[in-house]
Amino acid sequence: MSRLPNHTLKLKVGAPVMLIRNIDKSNGLCNGTRLIVIKLEKHVIICQMLSDTIINQTVMIPGMTITPSDSRYPFTLCRRQFPLILSFAMTINKSQGQSLHSVGLFLPHPVFTHGQLYVAVSRVLRKSGLKILILDTDGKASNRTNNVVYKEVFHNIYV
Structure with missing residues (x-):
């Protein structure tokens, strides 16, 4: 489905990831922000931001309920997951x-x-x-x- 990331996210400490949702624009946590995984917890992933303007800032990425905007189906699909994807490359x-x-x-x-x-x-x-x-x-x-x-x-x- 469009706007819905893969249901499985396999990460380890040190993995480069990209945020795929706007969480907190004022603190630089918006779609496309690059991060490095520092610690994996059950309900939060702790990351370090990779930015020239924000150096060594540690942030917590919570699990979020994600619902696709596609209304072709007679049901609403909701999934709780982290709004991250692995990011070794970008467009x-x-x-x-x-x-x-x-x-x-x-x-x-x-x-x-x-x-x-x-x-x-x-x-x-x-x-x-x-x-x-x-x-x-x-x-x-x-x-x-x-x-x-x-x-x-x-x-x-x-x-």
């Missing part, structure tokens, strides 16, 4: 707004949306922290990709 869209020390970018085909390549490469703080793997149409490593730019955007600009 370009999920990374937007984050600053990272190291970024590995895998491009099996050209980035398909205007501005996405910029978002992807601008997440890293230093050039030395960026590694890119680009594949050509034959699946071999390449050093070129297309940056999709819609030139129509620039037609009605007045200087």
